[in-house]
Amino acid sequence: MELLVTGSGTAVPSVRRCAAGYSLAVAGQRLQIDSGPGTMRQLARFGIAPEQVDCLCYTHTHPDHVADLVPFLFASRYGQTEPRTRPLAVVGGRGFGAFLAAQQAVYGHWLEPDGFALHLHELATDGADRWAGDGFCIASRPMRHIATSVGLRVEEVATGRSICFSGDTEFTDELVRLAAGTDLLVCECANPEAAPMAGHLIPSQAGRIAAASGCKALLLTHFYPPCDEADLITPLRRHYAGPLMLAEDGLRVVV
Ligand SMILES: [Zn+2]
Ligand SMILES: [Zn+2]
Numbered sequence: 001m002e003l004l005v006t007g008s009g010t011a012v013p014s015v016r017r018c019a020a021g022y023s024l025a026v027a028g029q030r031l032q033i034d035s036g037p038g039t040m041r042q043l044a045r046f047g048i049a050p051e052q053v054d055c056l057c058y059t060h061t062h063p064d065h066v067a068d069l070v071p072f073l074f075a076s077r078y079g080q081t082e083p084r085t086r087p088l089a090v091v092g093g094r095g096f097g098a099f100l101a102a103q104q105a106v107y108g109h110w111l112e113p114d115g116f117a118l119h120l121h122e123l124a125t126d127g128a129d130r131w132a133g134d135g136f137c138i139a140s141r142p143m144r145h146i147a148t149s150v151g152l153r154v155e156e157v158a159t160g161r162s163i164c165f166s167g168d169t170e171f172t173d174e175l176v177r178l179a180a181g182t183d184l185l186v187c188e189c190a191n192p193e194a195a196p197m198a199g200h201l202i203p204s205q206a207g208r209i210a211a212a213s214g215c216k217a218l219l220l221t222h223f224y225p226p227c228d229e230a231d232l233i234t235p236l237r238r239h240y241a242g243p244l245m246l247a248e249d250g251l252r253v254v255v
Contacts, residue, residue, distance in 0.1 A: 001026045001154075001161050001255045003184065006042040007034075008221045008247035010190060011064040018042050018249050019064040020222060022186065024163065026156050027135025029054040033152060033165050035068040040075065042249065050075045051084040055133060058092035059167025060149040061099050070103055073111045087117040091138060093148040094125045123150050128177075141178040143169035145199050151178045161255050164215070168222065170198070171205045179213035183255045186247075188222035192230030203232040207239030221247035 002025040009017025019036025023043065032039070032053050043050070050072055058066055076084045090100065097120050104111045123129040123140040125148055131138045136156050143149040145168040153164040164179040166187045179185045187209060190200035201209075203220070210218040218240060220232060232246065245253070 001156050001159075001163060003163055003186070003219075003253045003255065004046060005221065005247045005249055005251040006032075006039050006046070007036050008223060008249055008251070009036075009064075010222055010224050011062075012225055014225065016228075016249070017223060019067070021065075021068075022165065023048060023053075024154060026154055027133075027158060029134060029136065031055045031057055031136075031154065032072075033057045033154075034059055034065040034167070035072060036064045037067040039068040040071045046250070049082075050079060051082060051086065053088070054086065055089040055091060057138065057152055057154075058090075058096060059143070059152060059165060060093065060146055061096070062146065062168065065167070066099075069100070070107065070111065073103075073113070074107075076116065077110065077112070077114045084116045087119060088113065089119045089121060089133065091121045091123065091131060091152075093140070093142075093150040094122045095148045096120070096122055125150060139178065141174040143167055143174060144172045145169045151175050153178050153182060163255055164213075166201075166209075168200060171201060171209065175209050176212045179209065179215050182213065182215045184217045184219060184253060185210055185213060185215035186219045186221055189220040189227065189232060189236075190222050190224050192226050192232060193235040194230070195226055197224075203236035204239060207236035210240040210242065215242070217243040217245070217253075219245045219247055219251075219253065223247070
């Protein structure tokens with residue numbers, strides 16, 4: 001599996017950090033986990049055409065995670081490259097179908113799939129769930145952020161490797177369970193230790209979750225600008241001693 005960080009940032013416009021997004025090559029498929037504003041341009045920057053993406057997966061419907069769903073669907077219909085024919089899976093928490101339908105109600109036929117099938121899969125937001133893709137599985141658990149938030153764990157069937165995405169969340173044992181033994185935990189750390197924010201994690205909490213989960217490596221991400229001026233590592237290291245990376249746009253991690 002190869003992870004490419006398309007966006008290590010948040011709602012704050014930033015040259016350094018695009019809003020949330022991760023491109024994942026797994027079992028010959030390409031998944032996009034979240035697509036905040038700017039994701040389409042990031043994919044172009046990294047040479048990934050929309051028609052190469054087999055599956056869009058969403059942790060929740062905050063705009064910094066989902067805004068580029070609209071331009072993705074528009075480009076899939078009116079892109080100047082090869083027209084899309086391969087099916088598109090869209091995976092999100094319960095209620096994502098209603099969110100998608102609302103977008104289509106606003107934009108009308110411009111967002112309707114043309115020449116390809118769109119398959120929607122909703123995951124439970126009140127307990128653990130699982131969806132089987134082609135050569136991979138996505139396990140999910142509810143996170144503590146908004147009602148429709150889910151953490152996602154992508155597992156490659158042939159290798160048994162996995163990458164777990166927290167999405168946005170406060171501290172929750174559900175993330176410890178979802179990330180248990182995973183090869184890479186991609187964990188939000190939106191704010192520095194001295195400035196916690198409701199609905200998000202600070203470094204010591206990310207460290208506690210990583211240690212309790214037994215993940216084999218930790219990638220911190222979703223940094224509001226104060227994170228770039230603060231020491232995230234010292235408070236985290238009081239809890240977690242394993243391999244640690246801080247996300248930047250364009251970072252690639254092979255698992
Ligand atoms: Zn966010
Ligand atoms: Zn959010």
